Amino acid sequence: MRLMHLSLTNFRNYTRLELSLPPGPILLHGANAQGKTSILEAVYYLATSRSPWTVTDKQLLNWRVKDEFMPYARISAEVGNNRRPLTKIDITLIKDQPGTEARFRKDIRVNGVTRRAMDLLGEINVVMFLPQDLAIVEGSPADRRRYLNVTLAQTDPAYVHALHNYEKALVQRNALLRRIDKRQASANELPFWDEQLIAAGSIIIAGRQRLLRELEGLAQQVHADLTAQAETLELQYQPSFTPTAKANGQLSFGVLGLDLHRQLEPKEIEPQFRAALAEHQREEIARGITLVGPQRDELRFTVNGYDLGLYGSRGQARTAVMAIKLAELDWMRSVTGEWPVLLLDEFIAELDTERRAYLLDRIDGATQAILTTTEPDIFTRAFLDKAAVWKVHAGQITVPA
Numbered sequence: 001m002r003l004m005h006l007s008l009t010n011f012r013n014y015t016r017l018e019l020s021l022p023p024g025p026i027l028l029h030g031a032n033a034q035g036k037t038s039i040l041e042a043v044y045y046l047a048t049s050r051s052p053w054t055v056t057d058k059q060l061l062n063w064r065v066k067d068e069f070m071p072y073a074r075i076s077a078e079v080g081n082n083r084r085p086l087t088k089i090d091i092t093l094i095k096d097q098p099g100t101e102a103r104f105r106k107d108i109r110v111n112g113v114t115r116r117a118m119d120l121l122g123e124i125n126v127v128m129f130l131p132q133d134l135a136i137v138e139g140s141p142a143d144r145r146r147y148l149n150v151t152l153a154q155t156d157p158a159y160v161h162a163l164h165n166y167e168k169a170l171v172q173r174n175a176l177l178r179r180i181d182k183r184q185a186s187a188n189e190l191p192f193w194d195e196q197l198i199a200a201g202s203i204i205i206a207g208r209q210r211l212l213r214e215l216e217g218l219a220q221q222v223h224a225d226l227t228a229q230a231e232t233l234e235l236q237y238q239p240s241f242t243p244t245a246k247a248n249g250q251l252s253f254g255v256l257g258l259d260l261h262r263q264l265e266p267k268e269i270e271p272q273f274r275a276a277l278a279e280h281q282r283e284e285i286a287r288g289i290t291l292v293g294p295q296r297d298e299l300r301f302t303v304n305g306y307d308l309g310l311y312g313s314r315g316q317a318r319t320a321v322m323a324i325k326l327a328e329l330d331w332m333r334s335v336t337g338e339w340p341v342l343l344l345d346e347f348i349a350e351l352d353t354e355r356r357a358y359l360l361d362r363i364d365g366a367t368q369a370i371l372t373t374t375e376p377d378i379f380t381r382a383f384l385d386k387a388a389v390w391k392v393h394a395g396q397i398t399v400p401a
């Protein structure tokens with residue numbers, strides 16, 4: 001998969017950018033705050049219709065135009081993949097109620113035809129490597145759930161659909177729980193929402209289990225390489241209830257995870273989900289919140305049996321994250337049948353020489369990779385000779401003739 005052309009209008013600090021992109025590695029270099037990361041953000045936005053960071057669309061609009069009558073930002077690209085040699089994707093963010101603090105409307109088009117955000121997924125696949133990825137191991141459970149969601153979102157439309165339905169039903173059910181507690185509604189209304197949660201939630205749990213099962217094996221190989229076979233990485237998927245009829249968790253030094261070796265089907269999970277909701281109903285009404293389901297899932301990483309988030313060193317956490325990200329890359333390639341566009345934001349600088357060389361070697365065959373750095377000198381001569389090396393300065397990119 002490859003980006004041929006990128007155009008930006010009023011996106012972040014780019015007032016106007018027209019950029020043709022070659023295949024292979026592209027190294028964007030420049031001082032801080034010039035617009036390197038914004039390019040990666042724009043490509044990610046085209047792939048997923050959202051920023052990799054939790055920002056409002058308003059933040060993406062160039063400051064200089066924000067007070068205009070009907071300000072807009074546009075991100076467009078021409079991409080080629082195995083299925084189609086050329087697809088044009090345009091996303092326009094428009095503030096269509098002048099003067100108000102109204103949210104932005106998002107107009108998404110593929111080859112000129114309006115699409116829902118959900119249907120944009122898969123047109124461009126990206127794998128992003130960020131220094132913040134350390135949060136997958138060291139951050140909160142919500143960070144890990146987000147990781148699972150964004151990874152699955154790009155390749156599994158049924159998952160995206162389920163997530164969308166689940167989130168809608170969860171909001172409704174939580175509101176109902178609070179009304180039941182205040183005697184403004186009856187508990188008889190719960191089963192309707194329970195069934196929505198059960199149907200969508202079971203698809204989410206099965207999807208996450210499948211992803212983790214497939215990622216674990218791939219990550220273990222990379223991790224073994226990076227630790228000279230001294231350490232074994234395992235992924236422990238911990239749903240908020242036991243989704244199998246028989247408990248089949250594996251206990252390893254107190255870190256209990258679901259057996260990843262047997263794929264669960266949504267239909268198998270549903271009865272357990274239903275039972276867990278019934279068991280917690282009283283407490284849920286009292287607390288006004290749904291206590292079981294994928295919104296409470298946890299994922300832990302263990303190395304030689306101990307929990308990396310709790311006992312691992314910084315370096316071990318980094319190694320695990322690199323293993324997981326490279327596994328994600330292999331996984332994405334196997335699912336889609338082609339290289340995704342790789343986006344590496346300052347990732348290389350964070351690594352020691354050995355890991356740097358390993359990573360660059362692993363991504364060497366990529367159809368296209370966009371890397372950013374403030375220090376191009378840390379790259380080898382061989383890499384720089386192969387790459388398109390472009391300077392980013394004040395929202396402009398200089399492409400050598």
Ligand SMILES: Nc1ncnc2c1ncn2[C@@H]1O[C@H](COP(=O)(O)OP(=O)(O)OP(=O)(O)O)[C@@H](O)[C@H]1O
Binds near residue numbers: 038
């Ligand atoms: N909506 C916006 N409008 C205009 N400028 C913006 C907007 N949002 C962010 N900026 C500015 O754009 C500039 C480029 O940000 P970006 O994160 O792309 O820089 P960078 O080159 O990656 O820098 P660093 O090396 O520090 O990571 C920053 O100065 C930032 O403050």
Ligand SMILES: [Mg+2]
Binds near residue numbers: 036037038345372
């Ligand atoms: Mg940056």
